[in-house]
Amino acid sequence: MRLFRSGEVLGIAAETLEFALEAAGETHPNEYMGFLRGTDAAELNLAREGTVITDVLVIPGTTSSPESATVRENLVPNGSNAVGSIHSHPNGVLRPSNQDLSTFHSGDVHVIMGAPYDRDCWRAFDSEGEPRELDVLDVALPSDEEFFDFDQSDIDAELYE
Template identity: 70%
Template sequence: MRLFRSSEILGIARETLEFALEASEATHPNEYMGLLRGEDARKFDLERRGQVITDVLVIPGTESDPQSATVKSNMIPNDRKAVGSVHSHPNGVLRPSDADLKTFHKGNVHIIIGAPYGWRDWKAFDSSGDPRSLDVLDVDLPEEQFFDFTQADIDAELRAEGRDPGNEEPER
């Protein structure tokens, strides 16, 4: 099983880029780091085949300081939707370091965000570290839901068990 997808990256959702810019600024003066996840462009009624970057996956246990960010590899999920990485350079330099280049082989697109973390303070790179274009797409992302069930689901389950969903007191 491959961790990173290989299909064409069409762009990044505006909302996803906003999140990455804000997270980078909030982490300053330390580096910020996350993995990029993509979804099939057909989910967004785009005319082209490929992937849209829709999420930044923050890896638990990531350690950072003003010069580097380190992800604990054992904490990276086996995510088939991963398409690359995003990280910040608090010094504002928008080019990959030698250390960055060693990690770029995993994934098709890597974003570096620099201080002061505005809309023009980022660049995308390919797996070789060469600059690449990356469109910012105005697509409607699905609402994030913390739970994958609703109150109606809970009520239906209670009824199936012969319990009254309107009864607020637990049975004794």
């Protein structure tokens, strides 16, 4: 089992996108914020090299209002394997603000969702804030049991490859 992901981001799992849109709707009228994590495409039985976004990591202590969401950087876990970020714009504007652009430095994909948070109310951007394609992939996500099924030998194998 691979613990650390790499490679081009191929897309986002449909189930992950649905989760984020629903969470953003529940947080409305405040902004929603999380980090995107991925799984190697081979682990999802895809015949392509790269990473598929499969997880949204919500950081404890994140504060939000209708205008912004702020993550306490000191609470982001080391090795969170983030491939980007995801957040909502309650006003429905699907383009990055200047404040958003200042946070896009980490990761390859940044997703903005807007009210009313349905399947068509989101856009993906690169680290420069330029629109980018992000396919929605119908893949079976690993179960939580599989995610936590590793031991020290797996970690050592990853660290010393």
